[in-house]
Amino acid sequence: MRLGDLSVSYVELMARAVAQSGYDPTEILRQYQLDEVKLASPDARISIPRFMRMGHSMISAFRLPHLGLAMGRCSSPSMMGIAGLLAQSAQDIRSACRAVTEYELLSSFNARGRSVFSTEKGQGVVSFYSISPYNDYNLFVVDSVLSGWFTFLSMVSGRTDLVARIEVEFPAPDYRDQYADFFPCEVRFGAERNALVLHEWALPLIVRTRCASTYSALKLLADRELERVRLGLSFREMTERAIGPLLNGQTPTLEQVAQRLNMAPWTVRRRLTDEGYTFQQVLNDTRRDLAVSYVRDTTLTLGEIAYLLGFGSATAFQRAFKRWTGEAPGRFRERTGRGYISTASSTSSS
Incomplete structure (x- = not known):
């Protein structure tokens, strides 16, 4: 059993964040034997350990400790694969959050767990599983997921105030001041989980890009693909x-x-x-x-x-x-x- 793997779209996202920060990721991509052909393949996957080493290489080479946060800001529904496109066409924020988490397996698998959407006292909670113990190789992974979810919710709602707080499992890192630039809400370090906690009023909000027919078609496709993965x-x-x-x-x-x-x-x-x-x-x-x-x-x-x-x-x-x-x-x-x-x-x- 492997630790897990990801779609190479996450590598493309990392490279984009580095480029938008003013650096050229080409040489590091070459070191990891990644070229345009592999990055364009719909079936190409990268092991999670290799992905984490690549992120560490990018962070070290370009002095970007907040790389994960930058990756999240560069994220888009298309980068999240079928799950992102399905969520983008959902009726409301609640349905969008469910789509992002329930179909996560189509773009990534981790032996440590899977993301979950739930409600607590009326509030919505989108949580990312623990990948502790934390070190220089995996902080950016949590950052990228939480920042990516925040960016996605802002895109489909047209608002940046849906999230009541961000909960981060690891202690405040050296670059903690950077979080204020990415999240206009409370960021709670040393929490019991990695999560976005949404206001209760945010869940029924209409998604700006909703389309019932597209959602139905994509859900059929997503369900079929998920079943294909499971049947295998x-x-x-x-x-x-x-x-x-x-x-x-x-x-x-x-x-x-x-x-x-x-x-x-x-x-x-x-x-x-x-x-x-x-x-x-x-x-x-x-x-x-x-x-x-x-x-x-x-x-x-x-x-x-x-x-x-x-x-x-x-x-x-x-x-x-x-x-x-x-x-x-x-x-x-x-x-x-x-x-x-x-x-x-x-x-x-x-």
Whole structure:
């Protein structure tokens, strides 16, 4: 199981933000083997670890710690793929928020979780899952998502006052003053989640670009594409995807995984048995595969990886990793660390 991947439209967005900041991203794109052909491919994807390393390279080269915020400002519905176009044609802000989150899988997949729209005491909450622990490689990811959502809502409503506050899970970064330039509302750092909290009155507001016929046509397309993605997964893979977000400082139970799959535990057990697996096998294999990805493709410490995978200590994780791979994690990282970009027809390493 990989950590996840994204449409290359996010790379195009990053390059646009760098260019609008007065710099040329061409050389860094070349270093990551990305050219106009790959960026124009509708099926091309980039691994999340590789995307984060590229963002870090851009930030370091051009001294743009607020790159993620700039990316969000450059965002547009078309950059969000089918989900963005569907949301742009929705009737109201509530429906637009649902479209952006419910069809997110069509442009990105992350083993850590998925974005969600909900209501709390009448207010709308668009939340982005936790990708802690935070470091120089992933702050910009949260910034870009929150800023992108804010930009999108401003575009489709014609207003900048829909958001009551921004909640950011990580502590205030060195560039905290930049947030005031991007968000005309309270920004709360060190929060329990990453989210935009919308005023209650904002949810029924009419979307300026609404079009009922276009919305209906795009929703049919989006539903078909989402079903195609899901049908391409075995039940084992669906279970792995349910396990991933739950592996955050704990070892998930069959009951917890079944709840995420909206199934009874016995149904999950039976369907896995039909494919020749047990729940414990899938759980162990998911931890192993994610462990390999974390060690190979990220800069997380072994202690952080141990926590993310539900191990009681870094020592316990190291023992398990050596049992799985025959190699200590430090040595494995030194030997294999790399990322990848793929298309629907092939996957290549670089």
